[in-house]
Amino acid sequence: MAVRELEIKEEFMEQFNENIPSDSINKKVCVFGQGFVGLPLTLSFAFRGCETIGVDVDEILVKQTNEGMTHHTEMFHDVTIKEVLNIELNNGRYKATTDGGEAVRNSNNIIVTVGIPIKEGEYIIDYLKSACETIGANLKKGDLVIIRSTVIPGTTEELCLPVLEEKSGMKAGEDFYLAYASERIAEGLAFDEFANMPTIVGAINEASLKRAIEVLSVVCKAEVIPATNIKAVETSKVFENVQRDVNIAMAQEFARFTEGLGIDIFEVVKLANTHKRVNLLTPGPGVGGYCIPNAYHYIQPKAAEMDVDMGILKLARAKNAELPAFIASKxxxxLCKMGKSLNGSRIAVLGLAMKDYSNDDRISPPIDICKILIEKGAEVRAFDPVVPTKYSFKVDSQEDALKDADIVMILAKQHEFNLECSDLKSFMSENPICMDTKAIIDNNKAIEAGFEYWRI
Ligand SMILES: NC(=O)c1ccc[n+]([C@@H]2O[C@H](COP(=O)([O-])OP(=O)(O)OC[C@H]3O[C@@H](n4cnc5c(N)ncnc54)[C@H](O)[C@@H]3O)[C@@H](O)[C@H]2O)c1
Incomplete structure (x- = not known):
């Protein structure tokens, strides 16, 4: 065995392996959805000794995963998800498949991480429903189903349960077990947070709760917290996300206020957060990713059904959705101040990910900003060494992006960027502008280097 593989094994044994399930019932786990959550979650079960199957409808993703390839950037200590994937493929504890039916027939525990996308404010439940149909049609007596997707509160009992019962011809709670556990990880920290963040779980009855806690405890070393009902867990998850949306909208307003006063929002937030009951967030170029922008749209349908006003949440979402247009108008x-115009200007964008150090560009404000700038006649050249998606405005190096640019716009941090002010400026046009939405560049150094410097 290669030295590196031995090192990784030792590291993982030390960190995680105390939870290996001793009985065969808890050992066979299949996970529907092999995306940002599903793949590291399945591997977390695999490296604790479970026999795992990862199910996805995306044939290319399944093929690449079985070949040991993944674009995910998850790490645990210095071990990459790709290394874990290859170890678990080689030892036969993990495989990916598009055949969900067979995966269910060969497992006792089925975990669902299939998402509910939002399109133009409307949620699309089809993927989750289809996963439940496949699971139901292949379920055996005594199997456990745990829904782990973020959902509209009520979904597990109002959609998943009837579909599972209808397709299986069995009764939830009697013939099979059903639970909901919220997924709370942040991308980039998945392995650590599956293990060390408390997991919250609700179930349709005591027997389901007991089985779900046993299985979740295989991966979660922190507390697995039982709730009295499923809706409480579904709702707490959506509230966790939506409170960040509201706090970020507030941080943006604070930033405009401090800008008017001529003081630095990042200093103000730091000062305010020395109060032990205050935890302000910092502003940025927008709110992105799968979780936070979708949260309001998961609450709204249920609120409308119950005739509950969600005015604050709605306003926060609308304000955050306006941020890319705000950055473009800034x-x-x-440019106007420097005697230039947006139409025909060259803009270098650094960072296309929806958040710092991520490869995820789903619902990414930097992408929206690029599109708005292009629409307004600017030539945009964007560089992000980690985001794999191809865009017409994406270039292969920081230098290509900066060449003759009028503005350098920093929209997401990546380790590979060289943000030395004189280096940045050396590629750019006369009277360059630096728009630093991440407060990553020293104000004085940027001005000394000859930039017109703006910080969000
Ligand atoms: N990404 C995060 O950081 C994060 C954090 C917490 C919670 N969540 C929640 O976890 C869930 C998954 O998020 P994600 O980021 O992993 O999404 P993702 O899009 O990366 O992965 C979902 C996967 O499900 C697959 N899929 C669709 N229909 C399927 C079906 N019928 N059977 C099997 N696979 C199917 C898709 O092809 C996709 O690969 C969502 O509900 C999300 O809100 C995500």
Whole structure:
């Protein structure tokens, strides 16, 4: 065995392996959805000794995963998800498949991480429903189903349960077990947070709760917290996300206020957060990713059904959705100040991910900002060494992005960027502008280097 593989094994044994399930019932786990959550979750079961199957409808993803390839950037200590994947493929504890039916027939525990996308404010339940149909049609007596997707409160009992019962011809709670556990990880920290963040679980009856806690405890070393009902867990998850949306909208307003006063929002937030009951967030170029922007749209349908007003949440979402347009108009204003116009200007964008150090560009504000700038006549060249998606405005190096640019716009941090002010400026046009939405560049150094500097 290669030295590196031995090192990884030792590291993982030390960190995780105390929870290996001793009985065969808890050992066979299949996970529907092999995306940002599903793949590291399945591997977390595999490296604790479970026999795992990862199910996905995306044939290319399944093929690549079985070949040991993944674009995910998850790490645990210095071990990459790709290394874990290859170890678990080689030892036969993990495989990916598009055949969900067979995976269910060969497992005792089925975990669902299939998402509910939002399109133009409307949720699309089809993927989750289809996963439940496949599971139901292949379920055996005594199997456990845990829904782990983030859902509209009520979904597990109002959609998943009837579909599972109808397709299986069995009764939930009597013939098979059903639970809901919220998924709370942040991308990039998945292995650590599956293990060390408390997991919250609700179930349709005591027997389901007991079985779910046993299985979840295989991966979760922190507390597995039982709730009295499923809706409480579904709702707490959506509230966790939506409170960040509201706090970020507030941080953006604070930033405009401090900008007016001529003081630095990041200093103000730091000062305010020295109060032990205050935890302000910092502003940025927008709110992205799968979780936070979708949260309001998961609450709204149920609120409308119950005739409950969600005015604050709605306003926060609308305000955050406006941020890319705000950044674009700020660029227009700064160019105007320098005697230039947005139409025909060159803009170098650094960072396309929806958050710092991520490869995820789903619902990514930087992408929206690029599109708005292009629509307004600017030539955008964006560089992100980690995001794999191809865009017409994406270039292969920081230098290509910066060449003759009028503005350098920093929209997401990546380790590979060289943010030395004189280096940045050396590639750019006369009177360059630096728009630093991440407060990553020293204000004085940027001005000394000859930049017109703007911080969000
Ligand atoms: N990404 C995060 O950081 C995060 C954090 C907490 C919770 N969540 C929640 O976890 C869930 C999954 O999120 P994600 O980021 O992993 O999404 P993702 O899009 O990366 O992965 C979902 C996967 O499900 C697959 N899929 C669709 N229909 C299927 C079906 N019928 N059977 C099997 N697979 C199917 C898709 O092809 C996709 O690969 C969502 O509900 C999300 O809100 C995500």
């Amino acid at each position: 660029a227009e204003g700064l």
